[in-house]
Amino acid sequence: MVVTLLGTGTSSGVPLIGCSCEVCRSLDYRDKRLRVSVHIFIEEKSFVIDTGPDFRQQILREGINQLDAVLFTHQHKDHTAGLDDVRAFNFLQQRDMPVYGRAQVLEQLRREFEYAFAEFRYPGIPRLQLHEIHNEPFSIEGVEFVPIDVLHHKLPVFGFRVGDFAYLTDVNHIPESEYAKLQNLDTLVLGALQHEPHISHFNLREALEVVEILKPQHAYFTHISHKMGRHALIEPTLPNHVKLGYDGLKIYV
Template sequence: MVITLLGTGTSQGVPVIGCDCEVCRSVDFRDKRLRTSVHIQTDDLSLVIDTGPDFRQQMLRERINTLDAVLFTHEHKDHTAGLDDIRAYNFRQNRDMPVYGQQRVLDSLQRDFAYAFAEFKYPGIPQIQLHTIDEHPFSIQNTTIIPIDVLHYKLPVLGFRIGDFSYITDANYISETEMEKLKGSRVIVFDALQQEPHLSHFTLNEAVEILTRLQPEEAYLTHISHRMGLHSTINKMLPPFIRMGYDGMKIRMNKKIPV
């Protein structure tokens, strides 16, 4: 399995429009963050979790020419707004795109992209095949996916475990029952917005505390705000097995591939 961090930024991305802080002015490419998304490639499956506003740019940058399915964590626009651009894969692969999410999320997609679900469809619109995720594990082709229930303030959000890889974004609470699903993961990508307390996201210290408890071989932080600090500075503060994620980072289960 190869995991590519397509975007590691918060809902505004980094740099933030109109901001003149040192992070937004940084020339370090690792401080340039598109909206959060991840691509997972197994032997026989190409999968994306979330299609934010930067989806097209991310897929072009990584030259991902085949896409088998899309998973959604929740319905916020910074995670769904790029769904229209699956059209390119419809045309290239000559089939509908399987899209997976909780029923509430699928309902939101049908409202936001109503033209794609209209009775009389305009030519060239996205072709989407909806699949509801409940609390049970499910499979896409030969890959089993375990949904993990977390809270984003009061909004239910899904994380996912695929084999020994787990992915949690947009969360500030995980129950003990759901935490059990993360145990034994060799690689975890985990939400850490900033250093100060936040209403709906884990802070850096909270993320480090949870990851230290879970003890994966490797952990990477995502959904990072410009308020977190410079990538190079924060990385030096972290335990050896935890690193800041950055856009374009590729992770094998035991080995990070240089960009």
């Protein structure tokens, strides 16, 4: 399995115009963080979790020309806004794009992309095939996904486990009932927003505590805001098996 971190950043609390913080001024490519998303290539199948506003840029950057399905963690705009751009894969693959999410997510997609579900659809719009998922394992193209039911403040969010890899973003609480699904991991990618406490995200200290509990072989932090600071300054402070993720990082699981 090859996991590519398409984006490791966030819109939350980040000045987008005129920012002069040390992260914005950094020349380190690891500090250039697009909105969070991940690509999984396994058994010759290609999957993306979340399609944020930077989805098209990320796909072009990584040269991804096959996409078998899209999975959504939750319905916030910074995770769904780029869905329209799957139309390119509709054209290349000559089929509808399977899209997986909980009921609330699919309802939000129907509202945001109403034109894609209209009775009379304009030629060239994205063709989407929606699949509702629940907190139980499911398979896509023979690949099993195990949902992890977590909370983003009070909003239910799905993380996903595939084999020995798990991805949890936009989370500040993991119910004890879900910890069993996260045992014996090779690699965990986990959201860690900043140093200070936050109402709906783990901060760095809390994310490290989760890693200590789950004990994956390797852990990478994602959904990183500018408030975390520069990659080169933060990563040396972390345990040896824990790293900050960065856009374009490839992880072989």
